[in-house]
Amino acid sequence: MERISTGQLFMLTLLFQIGTSVIFGFASAAGRDAWLSTLLSTGIGTCLILMYLILMRLQPGLTLVEWFPAQFGFWLGTPIAWFYCLHFIYNAGRTMGDIKDLIPTTILPGTPNWIILGIFMIAITYALFSGIEVLARLAEIILPVILVLFLIEIILIYASDITDIKRLQPVLGEGWGRIWKAVWPSGIQQSFGETLEFAMIWTLCSPSKRIIKTTLFASIVYGILLSSFDALAILVFGEGTFSTSRYPLYRLVKVISVADFLENLDALGILYFMGTAFFKVTIQMYGAIRGIQQLLSLGDSRLLVFPIGAVVFFLGLTMSKSTSEHWFSTTYLGQPGLIMYLFLPGLLLILVLIRKKISNAKMEKSG
Template sequence: MNKITSYQLFTITFIFQLGTTIIFGFGGTAGRDAWIGELISSALGVVIILVYTTLMGMNPGLSLVQWFPAQFGRWIGTPIAFVYPLVFLYFVGRIIADIRDMVSTTLLNNTPLILITGLFALIIAFCLYGGAQIIARLGELFLPIVIIIFSIEIILLFGSGVMHIKNIQPVMENGWGPIWNVVYPGGVTQSFGEAIVLAMFWPEVKTPSKVMKITVISTVLSGIMIACLDLFAISVFGGVFSRFLYPLYTLLSLISIGKFIENLQMFGVLYFLMTALLKSVIYMFGALKGIQQLTKMKSYRSLIIPSCLLSLILGMTMSKNITEHIYYHHFKILLPYVSVPLHLVLPAILLTVTWFRQFKK
């Protein structure tokens, strides 16, 4: 069987961590200091990634859902492990809802929502039939495009003369409070804690010894890139940055060079669709592979269509509008009651139990 190369692991990790943040922006509630919050989040994200990769090293050859039965025992570990695939399916539904709201409000106003989301779910299903290797190749394909678009965006923004350093000042006008509010729990879990799903891919990597190094490098680089995008948006909008739902999309609409190079919002949509697609496929693979391993199925392929349909239904029904989707479901429910326990608390407990058992031996 073909294994995932180190470079392929880097591409899928990097793009996964950019995720939908690349278009929504990060830490709007921190205002001008959002970029500081992102840098702190990525530093703490490195610590979280080290916990995950340490668990991988202490459970060689096992995936995320196999860690818990191996350390907690079958009767306790298996029910806990089953929560992860179910939550991954829910996360795919959330990304589909993001697509529904973003594309319908910015580009295709009169297109039926089910057509947009249905096509997206169909593409996810198609990618899953190829397995982990095809997902890794998708990362190889997307990474150069993302880097090229990012580079062009920087050049055109500087060329347009819309960026002003004075808009970034004053730094930390309201102290550490607003910054810490965006760092925890949202900042450390949204991009970096969610990367726990990649533990479903790590047993497929050719050189497991490089997983920790590659994942840490990806975390640092993705954090820097998001912080840079926040800085660009703040240097243009100043304190108004926090009022935009899609600040990085709006930023592209301001690019104007000689009244010839204008209306580049399509770059933003392309960003969003590529990162959202790869993140969805990774989540769905993690969910189906996890169910397969926990139920001892021969293949997960029979689960692809039902699971994609379930996530599609979730994406169409979980919220009535973008405000409910983000400000209520995400901040009030998902972060404190799902992300913190699954991404921070359970891995910490598992690491403690694993270390204690190995020390005892």
């Protein structure tokens, strides 16, 4: 069986959570208070992830698709487990839709969508055939590069002398209403709720006793990083442009201008976007593949790589025909995520705790 270290788990978790939010922006509906909304989402989202980790600890050795049959029974738990696998495939297709939406409208206008997604899917398929250990080693290489690029971008933006602290003021000028609107439900679903997909990977991590601290630390780092970029985008653009821009964080790279020499660094933004999106889609597909493998009791998960890859590729191409349709599918069709990420895990946790209490009571009585 494949194994990954907790250090590799940290890198995979952080890359997965950054995903496409590094370009599209997070909590832009909160205007100049988006950074505060992101921090609030981080606090609630981390508590949500802690619930998943408690479920993992209470059911040692079981993956997400094994939790529900173990507690709800075969006839009720198995369909729920299948629903999660299908949801992971949908999420992967939606992330591919993010790529289809961004690349042709930025650095490769006129390039057919199927070529862009096809090349991307070839790389993902190769990673899935190589296994989670190879993907984790790749994360060890890619994450430091992306973090260095982030640091370079921040330094160049400040060197361009285009920031103004007044654009962040007044803090809470519009009250908590729009901040909470950006937090619930999309703020806690995006990246934080989706981390439930790692319940298909946690059983492969060693040592297991450090999984909780590692995952929570990665989530907090992600929240602070994204909040910082939101604040930086507002410092540069102001509330109006930040809230209405389709790719506010991508535009940060475009405005860099140092001594009329360092300019037009669009490729820098696309580079780390493609890197984080690659890991997000690959992990989403890995969770679906491993889940279906366990549900069907297959010996080799690689048998599922091409069929599921073809489905994700098709979804990425056809899920939306325009940018507006893509945003609609992301905002509204993703609402079932509340059931997947909050209601069902919460119900499962209550059931596990009740059964554990009953079991302990029987042991004490028999003892």
